[in-house]
Amino acid sequence: MFKEIKRKITLFNTIILIIFMFMFIFLLGFLVNWSLNLSGEIYLTNVAKEIIQKNSDSDVGFIGPIDSVHDKFGYQYIQWDSSHTVKTMKVEDRNLVKLGYELLIGEQPAQEFSAVFSDNLEYRVYTVPFSNNDNDYVLQVFQQVSTERSIITNVISFLLLIGIGSILVLIPISYFLAGKSLLPIKETFENQKKFIADASHELRTPLTVIQTNIEVLKLKEDEQIKDNMKWLNNIASESETMAKLISDLLLLAQAENQRLVLEKEVFDLSSMCTLLVGLMAEIANEKGIELSENILPGVQYRGDEERLKQAARILLDNAIKYTPTGGKVQLCLSQGKRNLVIEVKDTGIGLTEEEKAKVFSRFYRVDDARNRETGGVGLGLNIADFIVKKHGGKIKIESVANKGSTFSILLPRPNLKQDTKKNNHKIDTIT
Numbered sequence: 418m419f420k421e422i423k424r425k426i427t428l429f430n431t432i433i434l435i436i437f438m439f440m441f442i443f444l445l446g447f448l449v450n451w452s453l454n455l456s457g458e459i460y461l462t463n464v465a466k467e468i469i470q471k472n473s474d475s476d477v478g479f480i481g482p483i484d485s486v487h488d489k490f491g492y493q494y495i496q497w498d499s500s501h502t503v504k505t506m507k508v509e510d511r512n513l514v515k516l517g518y519e520l521l522i523g524e525q526p527a528q529e530f531s532a533v534f535s536d537n538l539e540y541r542v543y544t545v546p547f548s549n550n551d552n553d554y555v556l557q558v559f560q561q562v563s564t565e566r567s568i569i570t571n572v573i574s575f576l577l578l579i580g581i582g583s584i585l586v587l588i589p590i591s592y593f594l595a596g597k598s599l600l601p602i603k604e605t606f607e608n609q610k611k612f613i614a615d616a617s618h619e620l621r622t623p624l625t626v627i628q629t630n631i632e633v634l635k636l637k638e639d640e641q642i643k644d645n646m647k648w649l650n651n652i653a654s655e656s657e658t659m660a661k662l663i664s665d666l667l668l669l670a671q672a673e674n675q676r677l678v679l680e681k682e683v684f685d686l687s688s689m690c691t692l693l694v695g696l697m698a699e700i701a702n703e704k705g706i707e708l709s710e711n712i713l714p715g716v717q718y719r720g721d722e723e724r725l726k727q728a729a730r731i732l733l734d735n736a737i738k739y740t741p742t743g744g745k746v747q748l749c750l751s752q753g754k755r756n757l758v759i760e761v762k763d764t765g766i767g768l769t770e771e772e773k774a775k776v777f778s779r780f781y782r783v784d785d786a787r788n789r790e791t792g793g794v795g796l797g798l799n800i801a802d803f804i805v806k807k808h809g810g811k812i813k814i815e816s817v818a819n820k821g822s823t824f825s826i827l828l829p830r831p832n833l834k835q836d837t838k839k840n841n842h843k844i845d846t847i848t
């Protein structure tokens with residue numbers, strides 16, 4: 418598909434290039450021709466003026482050679498009297514007399530400027546009537562223009578050759594550049610395809626489990642519900658997984674389309690962390706994990722409280738999920754010179770350097786089968802990372818395999834004076 422688009426872009430570029438090239442050559446040829454014609458006509462007019470001037474100075478009507486600059490350029494002329502007889506002339510090409518005569522007696526009145534051809538040579542002719550000593554004359558001045566014409570032809574052929582050569586060179590360059598400009602689109606498209614494939618795969622698993630459990634229940638239609646709670650619980654749990662997955666996918670889709678708007682307000686980050694630890698205490702307890710906290714009180718922050726809670730919860734949830742029974746998990750809130758730091762420390766399974774580099778990728782799970790059991794689909798850290806980045810911060814990981822991990826959310830310290838004015842919130846502690 419991309420090859421086809423690349424080919425189309427190249428073809429389009431080439432056609433545009435050819436059109437521009439022809440327009441340019443045509444315009445250049447036209448302008449050169451026009452300016453040569455104009456200067457030729459000015460030259461012939463000046464020559465004719467001088468000839469007529471000489472003529473009026475001579476009472477016998479004889480015009481001698483004109484010793485002026487025009488001689489250098491070569492001109493020929495014929496002076497006809499009213500009975501169409503040559504009065505005086507200076508011609509090297511005898512054929513011009515015949516051509517001049519035809520022009521003189523032609524059906525159409527002779528134009529001021531015209532062209533005649535003699536032995537494949539083109540002449541520009543200036544015809545001008547004048548009177549001298551009560552006699553009427555017609556003067557024809559000839560200038561050979563074949564050299565002019567061949568210059569124009571040569572310039573155009575030369576430009577055409579250069580143009581065709583350039584197009585031949587530019588076609589592969591354009592093809593290459595089209596490929597380059599399509600790369601980001603291709604990448605986005607591939608990512609999108611992978612995302613859809615992964616999402617469908619993740620949705621199919623709980624759906625299959627639900628369908629299987631429903632099939633089992635159908636076989637037990639005579640039994641009581643309370644005797645089949647196991648299957649119903651399975652369905653409930655998988656529905657929950659699906660609902661969470663769908664809400665995660667929706668959030669990521671919004672993030673992708675730049676439609677996720679953060680509702681930023683000043684809030685108490687310390688209270689949010691304390692609340693979160695309280696929320697997770699029961700889950701940690703059930704798993705036999707010691708959950709503790711070390712939260713700096715009264716820390717204010719301007720951001721989207723719900724989203725930041727979601728990010729911190731993902732880290733805390735993971736810490737509990739990936740720490741075996743008997744382990745420890747701690748949530749700390751502190752402030753450095755530049756950042757507010759929410760740290761989630763655990764004594765769990767840890768991550769290798771290679772795994773650390775990949776954990777933020779969508780649908781990435783270190784141990785696919787085992788992590789699926791924990792209910793994770795590999796979207797949590799991607800979402801947390803997105804939320805934190807949206808707040809101008811980042812997530813840092815320190816981890817040693819089989820020893821434990823520390824996931825830290827670094828949020829740039831706010832300028833609360835400004836923020837407070839904006840939000841009209843009363844801030845007790847300036848952090």
Ligand code: ADP
Pocket residue numbers: 731735736739763765766767768776781782783784788792793794795796797798799822
């Ligand atoms: P999941 O929903 O599968 O937990 P996440 O994106 O949150 O997805 O995490 C991606 C993977 O990173 C997890 O599957 C797990 O293998 C690894 N991981 C995340 N947090 C931790 C942690 N605290 N300790 C060890 N491994 C972790």
